[in-house]
Amino acid sequence: MITFAPGNLRVPRWTRPVYMVAAGTTDFRKRYPEKKLDELCMMAFRMLLEENDLRQDPLEVKGHINFACYGEFADHFQDQLLCEAKVHDYLGLDLLPNVGIKTGGATGGSTMLMGATTVASGMSDCTLVLGWERMDEVKTWTGNYYIASAACKEFETRLARNYASYYAPMARRFQEMYGVDERVRAEIAVKNRGYACSSPYAQQPGRHTVDEVLGGEIVSDPLRFLECCAMSVGSAAALLCSEELAFQLTDRPVRLYIAGGSHTLRTGDRRPMRILLLPHETEEGYASLYRDMGKQDGRWPGFESFGATRFAAYMAYRMAGVQNPIEDLDLVETHDAFTISDLQTYGDVGLTLYGREQDYVTSGDCYLKNPHTGKPGKCPANLSGGLLGTMHAVGATGIFQCDEVFWQLQGKYDRFHGDPALWRRYGKEKPADWTSLQVDDPRRGLAISHAGVGSHVTCAVLERAW
Amino acid sequence: MTMANDDKVTLRAVPAAVESVHGAWVVQLPRFGAEGTHYHTYGLLTPYFKGLGEGRLLGTKCVNPRCPVSSGSGELWLPPRADCPDCHQPMTWQEVKEPRGYIYSYTHVERGGTGLEIACPYYQIDVKIDGVCTIIKSYLLDRRPIKIGERVRARFRTGPEATHTCLDLCWELE
Numbered sequence: 001m002i003t004f005a006p007g008n009l010r011v012p013r014w015t016r017p018v019y020m021v022a023a024g025t026t027d028f029r030k031r032y033p034e035k036k037l038d039e040l041c042m043m044a045f046r047m048l049l050e051e052n053d054l055r056q057d058p059l060e061v062k063g064h065i066n067f068a069c070y071g072e073f074a075d076h077f078q079d080q081l082l083c084e085a086k087v088h089d090y091l092g093l094d095l096l097p098n099v100g101i102k103t104g105g106a107t108g109g110s111t112m113l114m115g116a117t118t119v120a121s122g123m124s125d126c127t128l129v130l131g132w133e134r135m136d137e138v139k140t141w142t143g144n145y146y147i148a149s150a151a152c153k154e155f156e157t158r159l160a161r162n163y164a165s166y167y168a169p170m171a172r173r174f175q176e177m178y179g180v181d182e183r184v185r186a187e188i189a190v191k192n193r194g195y196a197c198s199s200p201y202a203q204q205p206g207r208h209t210v211d212e213v214l215g216g217e218i219v220s221d222p223l224r225f226l227e228c229c230a231m232s233v234g235s236a237a238a239l240l241c242s243e244e245l246a247f248q249l250t251d252r253p254v255r256l257y258i259a260g261g262s263h264t265l266r267t268g269d270r271r272p273m274r275i276l277l278l279p280h281e282t283e284e285g286y287a288s289l290y291r292d293m294g295k296q297d298g299r300w301p302g303f304e305s306f307g308a309t310r311f312a313a314y315m316a317y318r319m320a321g322v323q324n325p326i327e328d329l330d331l332v333e334t335h336d337a338f339t340i341s342d343l344q345t346y347g348d349v350g351l352t353l354y355g356r357e358q359d360y361v362t363s364g365d366c367y368l369k370n371p372h373t374g375k376p377g378k379c380p381a382n383l384s385g386g387l388l389g390t391m392h393a394v395g396a397t398g399i400f401q402c403d404e405v406f407w408q409l410q411g412k413y414d415r416f417h418g419d420p421a422l423w424r425r426y427g428k429e430k431p432a433d434w435t436s437l438q439v440d441d442p443r444r445g446l447a448i449s450h451a452g453v454g455s456h457v458t459c460a461v462l463e464r465a466w
Numbered sequence: 467m468t469m470a471n472d473d474k475v476t477l478r479a480v481p482a483a484v485e486s487v488h489g490a491w492v493v494q495l496p497r498f499g500a501e502g503t504h505y506h507t508y509g510l511l512t513p514y515f516k517g518l519g520e521g522r523l524l525g526t527k528c529v530n531p532r533c534p535v536s537s538g539s540g541e542l543w544l545p546p547r548a549d550c551p552d553c554h555q556p557m558t559w560q561e562v563k564e565p566r567g568y569i570y571s572y573t574h575v576e577r578g579g580t581g582l583e584i585a586c587p588y589y590q591i592d593v594k595i596d597g598v599c600t601i602i603k604s605y606l607l608d609r610r611p612i613k614i615g616e617r618v619r620a621r622f623r624t625g626p627e628a629t630h631t632c633l634d635l636c637w638e639l640e
C-alpha cells in the first residue's frame with residue numbers, strides 16, 4: 001500500500017490567474033495531403049487571431065505573444081525531429097522562445113498546462129498554445145506500431161504493437177468487476193459519433209446504433225472498431241494571457257485552472273493505495289467498494305480506474321473551488337480514445353462514485369438532452385464529438401477539447417459549428433438536420449487529456465469570467 | 467496470418483542477436499536491415515532475460531530494512547526492477563519456482579500492429595503470479611475461450627528457440 005506524504009498533495013497555487021481569450025482549429029481528417037503540417041498550424045493560428053471577436057487587430061494581438069508551447073506526440077509519424085522550430089518559424093514568431101511538450105495522448109493537455117504556468121508565473125503575459133499531429137504519412141498499422149512504442153518496450157510493446165490491446169484488458173476487468181453491459185460502452189460510441197454530426201471539424205461523424213457498434217469487427221476484444229478512435233491529421237490552438245490583458249482583448253474571457261497527474265505506464269505495476277477523495281466524497285462512501293474489491297482481488301487504481309485522472313481532478317477542483325462536480329460543472333470533455341476510457345473517467349473525476357459509472361451513463365445525465373426525461377442532462381459529455389467522433393490528432397486533442405469548452409462557455413457553439421461558410425471552408429455542406437449543441441448558459445466546464453492507459457492526465461477547469 | 471485451426475499460438479520471431487557488454491546484454495533490433503540496427507541494453511535486468519532463455523523466471527524484491535514500504539521483507543516484483551522505487555536501494559533477485567498464477571485480465575488480439583511476431587489471433591493476458599505483488603503482461607499459448615481467474619503455468623522458449631525478448635515467457639492453461 002502506497003501512501004502520500006503531505007508535500008506530494010500540495011495543491012498548486014499560481015502567482016497570477018490565467019485566462020483563455022481565443023481558440024482556433026483546423027478540421028480533422030484521416031488524410032490531409034492538401035496541406036503541409038506548418039500550413040495546417042497556420043490555419044488554426046489564423047482562426048485564433050481573426051475569428052474570436054478580439055478587440056484588437058490580428059497583428060496587434062500577435063504583438064502581445066511572448067512565449068509559445070507546442071504539443072506533438074510523436075516525431076515518428078513525419079520522420080521529422082523538432083517540428084516545433086519549423087512551425088514556429090512558419091507562424092512568424094521568431095525569435096520568441098518556444099518549448100515542445102510530449103506526454104503521449106495527454107500531450108495537448110500538458111501543452112495547455114505548461115502554457116498556463118508561463119502566464120501564472122509571470123514569465124509570459126501572453127502565451128500561444130498550439131498542437132498538432134500528422135498521422136497520415138505512414139500506413140495505419142505502422143501507425144499503430146508507432147503509437148504502441150509508447151507502451152513499455154521491454155515488457156509490453158511486443159505483445160501486440162497495437163494500443164487498443166493495452167486498453168482492452170482494462171475494459172475486460174472493468175466489465176467483470178462492475179458487471180458492465182457492453183451496450184453501455186456502445187451507447188457512448190453512438191452518442192459521441194452522433195454529436196460529431198453537428199461539427200464541421202469532425203472526421204468520423206455518424207448516426208450509428210448500439211447494435212451496429214456491437215456487430216462491428218473486433219480490434220482487441222472487447223473493443224470493437226467503432227469503440228476506438230482513428231488516426232487523425234490536424235492542429236488546434238489556444239491563446240492564454242494575464243488578467244489585465246484578457247480584459248483588454250475580449251469581453252468574454254474564460255478563466256483557466258489546470259493540473260496534471262501521472263502514473264506508471266504498465267497497468268500491472270499499479271500497487272494499491274487508498275482512494276484519493278474529491279471534495280464531495282467520504283471514506284464511508286467507498287466502504288462497500290473496498291469490500292467488493294476484496295472479493296475480486298481488485299485494487300485502486302489497478303486496472304479499473306485511472307489514478308492519474310483522479311489526482312489531476314483532486315488538484316484542479318481544489319484550485320478552482322469545485323465542491324461537487326455534478327453540481328458545479330455544466331459540461332465535460334472526456335478523453336474517449338476508447339469507449340472504456342470515457343466510461344472509467346466518470347468515476348475518476350467524481351461525476352459519479354467509483355463503481356457506478358455504468359449507471360451514470362444510462363441515467364442520461366451525460367447527454368445534452370436526457371433521452372429518458374427530455375430535460376437537459378446534468379453534465380453533457382463530449383458535445384464536440386469527442387475523440388471517437390471528431391478526432392485524435394494527438395498533440396492537438398487536449399487543446400481542441402479546451403477550445404470546444406471555451407466556445408461553449410462564450411455561448412458561441414452555433415457560431416463555430418453552425419455557420420455554413422465554416423462547413424464550406426472544409427469542403428463540406430452543413431447537414432440539413434444540423435442540431436445546435438449549445439449548453440444553456442454554462443458557467444464551468446471540464447476537459448480531460450489522457451495518455452497511454454492513464455500514464456499522464458491533465459484536468460482543466462474552464463470558468464466564465466465576465 | 468490467422469491460424470485459427472491450430473490450438474496453440476506460434477511465433478514468427480527471429481532470435482535477436484545479443485552481445486554482452488560489461489556484463490549487460492545488449493540486444494540488437496534491426497529496423498531497416500543491418501545498417502538500421504538499434505542496440506538496446508537490458509542493463510541491470512540482464513539476469514531476467516538470460517533467465518527466461520534458461521527456463522527460469524526471476525523477480526526482484528527489496529530487502530532494505532529501512533524501506534518505508536517493504537521494511538526489509540518486500541514482495542516480489544515482476545517485471546523486475548534493479549532498484550526499489552520506495553527506498554532507491556538495489557533490490558535482490560529471487561527465482562519463482564514452477565511459476566503459476568491466474569488470468570487477472572485478458573484480451574483476444576485479432577490484429578496487431580506492423581511487425582508483430584505473435585501469430586494472430588491470440589490471447590494477451592495479464593497474469594497474477596502466486597507470491598508476486600505486481601501483475602505481468604504476457605501471452606497465452608492456448609487458443610480456446612478463457613475466463614478471468616483461470617489458472618495458468620509458465621512456459622519458456624529456451625536454447626536455440628529463445629528470442630532474448632519478453633516473448634520467451636508465455637503461459638498455458640493448467
Ligand SMILES: [Zn+2]
Nearest residue numbers: 528533550553
Ligand atoms: Zn525499498
